[in-house]
Amino acid sequence: MLIYFIFILGFIELFIPRIQDIYVSDLxxxxxxxxxxxYLLFTTPHMYLNIFKYHYHETPILYQQLPYYTMIxxxxxxxxxxxxxxxxxxxxxxxMIITTFLCLYYGYPHYASVGLMLETSSIFLNLKQYKKPxxxxxxxxxxxxxxxxxxTYICMNYYIYVxxxxxYYDIFHGTFSVxxxxxxxxxxxxxxxxxxxxxxxxxxx
Numbered sequence: 001m002l003i004y005f006i007f008i009l010g011f012i013e014l015f016i017p018r019i020q021d022i023y024v025s026d027l028x029x030x031x032x033x034x035x036x037x038x039y040l041l042f043t044t045p046h047m048y049l050n051i052f053k054y055h056y057h058e059t060p061i062l063y064q065q066l067p068y069y070t071m072i073x074x075x076x077x078x079x080x081x082x083x084x085x086x087x088x089x090x091x092x093x094x095x096m097i098i099t100t101f102l103c104l105y106y107g108y109p110h111y112a113s114v115g116l117m118l119e120t121s122s123i124f125l126n127l128k129q130y131k132k133p134x135x136x137x138x139x140x141x142x143x144x145x146x147x148x149x150x151x152t153y154i155c156m157n158y159y160i161y162v163x164x165x166x167x168y169y170d171i172f173h174g175t176f177s178v179x180x181x182x183x184x185x186x187x188x189x190x191x192x193x194x195x196x197x198x199x200x201x202x203x204x205x
Contacts, residue, residue: 005032005069012075019072021129023080029073030122036066037116051114059110067112071100092186094132101180106172115156116185140194147187155180 009144012024041048047059056064074097081089103112126137159177167173 001071002065004179006072009076022126024071025076026080027079028080028125029069029122030119031127033066033069033116034119034123036062037113039114041117048114049154050157051110051154052077052161054110056107056110058166061109062202063113065109067100067104067109070112070116071104074100088186088189095182095186099176099183102171102172102175106171108176110174115151117146118151118183118187140198143164143187143194144191148191151187152184155184 003053008028009025016024018024040060044060045052051059051063058099078090078093081093099115100112103109118130119142121139123143124135127135128139158180162168162173162177168177
């Protein structure tokens with residue numbers, strides 16, 4: 001499957017990198033990874049919400065495969081972020097590359113798979129370019145649910161787990177904890193902007 005993903009990404013970048021203002025590879029990656037991550041959430045909810053308590057050998061194969069798709073795509077994301085000259089997007093792409101590589105290198109791919117639920121809102125972020133209220137509402141709701149609520153909940157439980165087991169001195173867990181804080185920081189930075197934008201539109205209407 002990974003070979004097909006690489007082939008399709010290459011085809012997209014060569015022939016249809018953009019459709020209007022939508023970056024096709026970004027939408028394709030968001031669809032693949034978020035659908036996979038949400039499937040794991042609904043089929044193995046206890047494992048998903050407590051993923052840090054499991055070794056990757058104990059998890060379904062999909063937990064172990066999803067991060068490889070993101071590792072490949074993340075370099076395309078970095079390329080477009082540099083083209084956009086957006087410091088926050090470059091920083092986001094950099095953190096994504098480091099986090100995914102760290103999980104794969106140290107044998108925690110299942111940790112990264114849970115984080116890929118965040119890509120759910122990226123689907124609607126792309127479709128939001130069509131200026132349809134439905135896509136804007138779906139983007140706002142999915143962003144707040146996945147990035148500001150569910151991801152934060154899992155991270156808080158993870159930090160408690162790390163503290164109780166004194167894993168903060170471990171190279172992987174210590175670094176991963178910091179990266180988790182960075183992701184949460186970016187999510188709340190954007191979440192506040194989204195909330196202000198929704199509030200502004202409600203006042204205007």
